Amino acid sequence: MITASIVTYNDHFLDIEAILRSIIASPISKLWIIDHSDEVTTLREELQQYMFRDEEFCAHLKRGFQIEYLHEVNTGYGRGNNRAMKLAIAEGSTYHLVVNPDVWFSSNVIPTIWKFMEEHDDVGQIMPKVLFLDGSIQPLVKMLPTPLDMFCRMFVPERFFRNRNKRYELAHSKYTHIMNAPCLSGCFMFLRTEVLLDVGFFDERYFMYAEDFDLTRRIHRKYKTLFLPQVSVYHKFSRGSHRSLRLFFAHTISMIKYFNKFGWFIDKERLKFNKQILNEIKRLTAE
Numbered sequence: 001m002i003t004a005s006i007v008t009y010n011d012h013f014l015d016i017e018a019i020l021r022s023i024i025a026s027p028i029s030k031l032w033i034i035d036h037s038d039e040v041t042t043l044r045e046e047l048q049q050y051m052f053r054d055e056e057f058c059a060h061l062k063r064g065f066q067i068e069y070l071h072e073v074n075t076g077y078g079r080g081n082n083r084a085m086k087l088a089i090a091e092g093s094t095y096h097l098v099v100n101p102d103v104w105f106s107s108n109v110i111p112t113i114w115k116f117m118e119e120h121d122d123v124g125q126i127m128p129k130v131l132f133l134d135g136s137i138q139p140l141v142k143m144l145p146t147p148l149d150m151f152c153r154m155f156v157p158e159r160f161f162r163n164r165n166k167r168y169e170l171a172h173s174k175y176t177h178i179m180n181a182p183c184l185s186g187c188f189m190f191l192r193t194e195v196l197l198d199v200g201f202f203d204e205r206y207f208m209y210a211e212d213f214d215l216t217r218r219i220h221r222k223y224k225t226l227f228l229p230q231v232s233v234y235h236k237f238s239r240g241s242h243r244s245l246r247l248f249f250a251h252t253i254s255m256i257k258y259f260n261k262f263g264w265f266i267d268k269e270r271l272k273f274n275k276q277i278l279n280e281i282k283r284l285t286a287e
Contacts, residue, residue, distance in 0.1 A: 002094065029065065034072065076207040076208060078211040085201055094193055102235060103233050103236075104233065124199075124219040129229040143183060154248075175229055184227065206258075209255070210251075
């Protein structure tokens with residue numbers, strides 16, 4: 001059984017229609033929509049209209065698909081997805097997809113990832129290739145960040161640290177190989193649920209940002225966390241923390257919590273994992 005969750009914030013149906021259509025075209029049995037809107041929206045009503053009027057969706061419901069809408073106080077992105085994942089596991093889910101509302105994909109993506117996970121039981125998490133709207137690759141598979149990496153990305157114009165940033169984003173890999181990377185984006189996280197029971201869920205001390213770095217890192221300790229370029233998804237990628245002062249502060253606070261947890265300048269695990277992925281890329285690109 002494959003399940004999925006989307007955390008929304010002040011979204012309307014048109015904001016999530018593309019991801020909904022992607023999900024109903026996939027072998028996903030149930031979707032939780034966790035609505036963290038702090039104001040009254042029409043999303044619930046719009047969803048109900050869609051569920052009863054859209055022929056494709058009605059046909060999918062008859063095949064057994066379920067969708068559950070939950071509105072709750074905004075206590076953070078990780079906490080919202082944790083609620084959905086715990087409900088999914090209680091209902092017997094084997095795999096769970098955490099996905100952003102601004103992502104969409106073709107019908108072959110989930111079956112391909114599912115098949116790969118079934119054939120490789122040492123894999124705990126997969127992220128496919130993620131594309132901008134123009135088809136170019138989003139560099140969302142990375143090394144574990146250092147404080148300097150994050151300081152430069154948040155405060156320094158890119159032209160002053162371009163080479164360092166390319167190394168951090170593993171750009172020399174060309175994103176053409178399967179890679180066991182320690183840091184994957186939270187925009188699309190295909191997770192084995194028994195792994196979540198083993199290593200834990202999202203750390204709810206992060207309100208938003210860095211919770212994906214944290215979870216992938218903890219999974220990577222015991223399982224493979226793979227970038228799988230054989231399939232791709234589209235991501236609108238708004239980079240909200242670069243446009244909103246409120247989100248910028250939220251991002252900054254989360255990164256402080258991340259480095260307080262794992263270490264600022266002394267982090268042996270970071271050194272180990274980053275060395276491993278750099279060596280892996282060196283081997284792959286030499287073949």
